[in-house]
Amino acid sequence: MLEKIKETADFLKSVMKTQPETAIILGTGLGSLVNEITEKYEVQYKDIPNFPLSTVEGHSGKLIFGKLGSKDIMAMQGRFHYYEGYSMKEVTFPVRVMRELGIKTLFVSNAAGGMNPDFIIGDLMIIKDHINTFPEHPLRGKNIEYGDRFPDMSKAYDPELIAMAKEIAAEKGIRVMEGVYLGTQGPTFETPAEYVMFHRMGGDAVGMSTVPEVIVARHCGIRVFGISVITDLGLEGVVVEVSHEEVQKAADEAQPRMTTIFKELVNRS
Ligand code: HPA
Numbered sequence: 001m002l003e004k005i006k007e008t009a010d011f012l013k014s015v016m017k018t019q020p021e022t023a024i025i026l027g028t029g030l031g032s033l034v035n036e037i038t039e040k041y042e043v044q045y046k047d048i049p050n051f052p053l054s055t056v057e058g059h060s061g062k063l064i065f066g067k068l069g070s071k072d073i074m075a076m077q078g079r080f081h082y083y084e085g086y087s088m089k090e091v092t093f094p095v096r097v098m099r100e101l102g103i104k105t106l107f108v109s110n111a112a113g114g115m116n117p118d119f120i121i122g123d124l125m126i127i128k129d130h131i132n133t134f135p136e137h138p139l140r141g142k143n144i145e146y147g148d149r150f151p152d153m154s155k156a157y158d159p160e161l162i163a164m165a166k167e168i169a170a171e172k173g174i175r176v177m178e179g180v181y182l183g184t185q186g187p188t189f190e191t192p193a194e195y196v197m198f199h200r201m202g203g204d205a206v207g208m209s210t211v212p213e214v215i216v217a218r219h220c221g222i223r224v225f226g227i228s229v230i231t232d233l234g235l236e237g238v239v240v241e242v243s244h245e246e247v248q249k250a251a252d253e254a255q256p257r258m259t260t261i262f263k264e265l266v267n268r269s
Contacts, residue, residue: 009100020072021104028111029229029251040066069267083187088138092216099220112207112228115199127226131182147219161225179204183211189242195234229254
C-alpha cells in the first residue's frame with residue numbers, strides 16, 4: 001500500500017511544476033471553482049499510476065494544478081464513492097498521495113440531505129463534525145505510520161478555518177448554517193424512517209461521501225474544512241421524493257456562493 005502511494009506520488013512529483021500545500025476535492029456544488037483556477041495544468045486520473053477511475057455522472061476524473069487567487073493549489077475533479085464499488089482504501093487513496101505531495105490543508109464539498117428543520121434547500125452548511133456510519137473503516141488494517149493507530153477525532157474540522165469561513169460569509173452577505181454531517185454508504189437516498197433515525201443520532205445533514213477522506217486526512221495530519229450544499233430535505237413527518245437531477249440543480253444554484261467562500265478562505269488560510 002505504502003509502496004503504491006509513493007509510486008503515485010513520485011509520478012505526480014515528476015510532472016508537477018508547483019508545490020501546492022492546499023488541496024480541494026471538488027464535490028458537488030464546487031465544479032465551477034475550476035473556472036477560477038489560473039496557470040492551470042492537468043493530469044487525467046487514467047494517466048496516474050494506481051489511481052482509481054471515477055464513474056459517477058457529473059464527475060469527470062482529473063487532477064488540476066494551478067493558482068486560486070495567489071495560492072498554489074491542487075484540485076481533484078471527480079472523487080471516488082464507496083457506493084461505486086471501491087474499497088475504502090481506494091476511496092481515500094488520493095488523500096494519502098496528497099500527504100506524500102506535501103499537502104497541509106484539504107478543502108471538501110458535497111451535496112447532502114438536510115435533516116435539521118432550520119435548513120432550507122440551497123443552504124450551505126459548514127461541517128463542524130461528522131458521524132461515520134460506513135460499513136468499512138478506511139483505517140482498518142495495518143497502521144500506516146502517517147499517524148496514530150487510534151487517531152484523535154475531537155477536532156476533525158479545523159475550528160480556525162470554520163471561524164474564518166463564517167467571517168467571510170458574513171462579509172459577503174452569504175447565509176451559512178453549521179452542522180454535523182452524517183456519512184452513509186448509499187446509493188439509496190434515505191427512507192423517511194432513516195432520515196428520522198439519522199437526525200436523532202445527531203446528524204444535521206446526510207450524504208454519501210467526505211467522511212472517509214476526512215478521516216484519512218486527519219490521520220495524515222492534514223487540516224480539513226468542508227461545506228455541504230443542502231440539496232433536499234428529509235424532515236420528520238414530511239415525505240418527499242429525491243432525485244439525482246434535483247440534487248444537481250440545487251447544487252448548481254449554490255455554486256456561486258460556495259465558490260466565493262472557498263476562494264476567499266483558501267487565500268486567507
Ligand atoms: N441523502 C444522502 N445523500 C444525499 C442526499 C440525501 O438526502 N442528498 C444529496 N446527497
